Amino acid sequence: MILPNAHPRLTRTPRRFILAVLVVVGLCGVPNGALHGQASPTVAQLRLEYREALSTLEAAVAALRVRESRFDQADDEVTVAKESGDEDRLDRAFAAAQAAAPPIRVAEARVREKNEAAEDARARLGDGLEAELDRLYAGEDTVPIEVLADLRITIVDMENELDEVRGLLLGFAFQPAILVQLRIDPTDGPNDILNKADLLERRAARHTTSISxxxxxxxxxxxxxxxxxxxxxxxxxxxxFDDSRVPVGPPGQAGSQTPPGRVVxxxxxxxxxxxxxxQLRERWVERRDQILEQAGQFRVLAGGEV
Amino acid sequence: MRRSMCVLMLVLSVPMSVQGQIVVNDLVITAGVAGEDYSGNLPSVALAVVDSTQDASAAVGEFSGRLDATYFFDQTRRLSLTVDVGLRQFAATGFKIRDYAPREWAGSVEAAYSQTLSSWGSLVVYGGFKGRAVNDRPPMPLFLQPGYNQYNGGVTLGLGVGVVRFDVGVHGQIDSYASLKLLPQLDLLDRESAGIEVGVEVAQPSRNWRLRLFGAFEGSRYPRQPSFDAEDPFRRDNTIRTGARWTYVGSVIAAIGVEGTLNRSNSARPEYNAVSLRGELTAPLPWDMSITLITAVTGKDYLLETEFARLVPGEEADNASVAYITLARPLAPNLDARLRFGWTRAETDIGDSYYERYGVTFLFDFRPHL
Structure with a gap:
């Protein structure tokens, strides 16, 4: 029977498609089939969790970049202040760099934490996809022949997704901005690479001076x-033992020469x-070592000179 | 006092792994011995026994502990805690009646919660307890302060404008002396007080010094001390203090302070003007040694001279001078040795009569957290 208000396309829906949907839904054991990948809601939920974890991780990485950028500015100011010979300015620059260093540690810890959460979500999604595939494989022997082709398409698509999820490598290298900026270009010749190594070593030398x-x-x-x-x-x-007490009032009276509460x-x-x-020293040593390591690699790539 | 010791032992048992939030600035256990000499046989109404000797001496054993720690809630809020506890055992000789073996217990706990309100202000709420007890308190001239319990607390608001910082605070304090049946007059010094203090500090960070000027007003009442005024029977004092303190923290640490006191009362007897000068200096010496010099000199002028004895030396006496020189040298990364010379010259109950004390103390300071 054709309902009067039914969408005309529904009336033309091929019987084969409906069957395929019903089979996949049946295999998944849930009433509503997902449109994409014909996955169960469990897999769909795992996908959402994974995307949410990735999104949180990206936000944490962005926050880390902001803090690193502030530290880079403070780092530059230390160099400028040192060159200017202005001790007060250098003190202020060191104070600013000192203040900028700990938030990076906090941000890095947060990125690590979010990275682990994303890895966990990825592993759970992989497991979910594998379990789903097992069910679909089992269905290959039982589904009607007319929907087998669609089921196989679904399986292939899910296998590809699983490969992507399993193969995806998360993790972030906490690299200073200069290492991100100074990469080897495919068109770079040995001299270009050596020049970049020189630049890196000059930056490392700057850090060594700051460390000293x-x-x-x-x-x-x-x-x-x-x-x-x-x-x-x-x-x-x-x-x-009150040995230094002098007789100008009761013991420990207020109005003493030290501010009340000892701390104003x-x-x-x-x-x-x-x-x-x-903490600041640790940060600079870490950066210097990263930069020197990169410079060493550049020299090797440029022709073996280290 | 024993409770304070228990608290310290409890704190010492906290593992240092909690330093992520608790920072132990200093933890030191001190043990040492001293030889002391006292002279000047003066009468004192604050002592139950009298001896006719002019000179007395004592061998002293000392054991104490000190903890200075900070708990950080976050970057703007912190709680500072300082705990000091100590025990001193004397073996006194030279008295006519008998030899005495006084034992002093002393302890204090100070806590201060501070919070940065913004870039220009800060708030400090603080409280503390100090107490001491003395067993077998000897007669003069071996003068030991009597036992008392003291509770104090207050709030201070600091406002910074550039290198100038203003502070204003209110505080309260209760002193309760531990009297004996034979010595009820110590209760006369029980005291409750409250006051307000304002200060301004100028700092020169590049020159490593700062100067603080302050003024304070304090009202006190002595609920057990008669004023000899029938209409206002118990003693009430109003005290104004003003002074300055200059501090330098650089290659040496130095502080000099001067403080003037005007004490007025509904009882004419304790009205006085006083001035005290204090100096502290710590400087490095060759061979990793350091020297610390602590001095205090006071002058005091009572408006009404009386013929009878004052109450307790240390509070209502006239003048005193105190000097300590300490030489310290590290023996190991967590062990220092100290040699301390001490001298006190103080007027006791009777005007123009002084007693003197000389002492040499050898101490070891052990810092288990280093």
Whole structure:
């Protein structure tokens, strides 16, 4: 019977197509067949989860790039300030670089975390596709002959998807911008490659200078830390037993020469300054080593000169 | 005090792996011995026993611990904690009546929560406890401060404009002295106070120094101390303090501070003006050594001179001078040795009468977290 309001195309739907759909749906064990890939909702859900994980990962990577870009700016400012000979400017530049380094660690950790989540989602999708394919393979012997061709098309498509999912390599190399910019072009000759290696080595030398500057600052801070500890211990030793108390009021009265609560501003302690500089040093050493490694590879490619 | 020691031991048992959020700035355990000499046999109403000796000496064993740690909630909020606990055991000789073996327990806990409000401001909320107890307190001239418990807390708001930083804070404090049956007069010093303090600090980071000027007003009441005024029977004091402190942190660490005090009361006897000068210097020496010098000098002028004794040396005495020189040298990365020379000259209950104390202390500082 043809319903009066039914779409005319439905009335022309080939019997063969309806059968194929019903078979695939039946194999998947769910009432509604998916249009793409004839997959079960479970696979469809896994696809969505995987896409969502990829999208989150891309956002985390973008955030990391922003932080790296800020660090690069701070890094450049350190070089400029050093060349200018302005100590105050250099102090400010170091402070800015120090402040820009930890967020990169946080962003990198987030990228790693999201990368792992994407890998998990990918593995789950692969497993889901395999299970789905197993069901479809089993259906090859049981489906009516007229829909077998469509089923095989579906199987091939899903096999291709599985290959893509299994073969896809995620993971991001945390490379400095200069390594991304300075890649070997297919048209580069040995001299071009050597020039690029020179550029990389100059950048690495800049980092080495910054690292030496940090080492000097760390040494100064550690000396100050030892002095500060000696002072604190000496003061605490006489204050604890009230040995330094003088008779101008009750013990521990307010209005003392130290601000109440000991801290007026949450300024960085020496320990924090040391930790900040160590983190900055670590970042620069890591970058320098990456850059030098790349430069070495370039020289090898250019003709064996390292 | 024993509770404070337990808290410290508990904190010490926390594994250092939690340093992702808790940063231990310093953790030091100190043990040492000292020889001390005291002279000046003065009467004191704050002591239950009297001895006629002019000179006394003591061998002292000392054990203490100190923790300075910070918990970071995030980049703008932190909680700083400082815990000090200590025990000092004296073996005193030279007295006529008997030998004494006083034991001092002392401890303090200070916590400060600070939060950056924006690029221009910060808020600090703090609180603390300090307490001490003395067993077998000897007569003069071996003067030891009496035992007391002290609770304090307050809020400070800091506002920074360039290199200038303003701060304003309110605070409160309760002092409770541990009196004995034979010495009820110590209770007279029980005290409750509250006040406000404003300060301005100018910093020169490139020159490594900063200067803070401050002024404070404080109201105190002594609920157990009569004022000898029938209409206003208990002592109430109003105190104004003002001063300055200059600090330098560079190749040496130095601080010099001066503070003036005007104390006015509904009881004429404790009204006084005072000035105190303090100096601290820590400098490196050859062979990895360092020297720390701590000095304090005070001058005090009572508006009304009385014929009878003041209450407790340390609070209501007149003048005192204190000097400590400490030489420190690392023996290992986590072990320092210290040699400390101490000198105190203080006027006690009776005006123009002084007692003196000399001490030499040898200490080891062990830092287990290094």
């Amino acid at each position: 500057e940090i080492d000097g600052r760390l040494e100064g801070l550690r000396k100050r830390q030892r002095l500060q500890r000696a002072r604190n211990t000496a003061l605490a030793g006489v204050r604890l 501003a949450p300024a960085d302690t020496i320990e924090e300054q040391i930790r900040g500089l160590e």
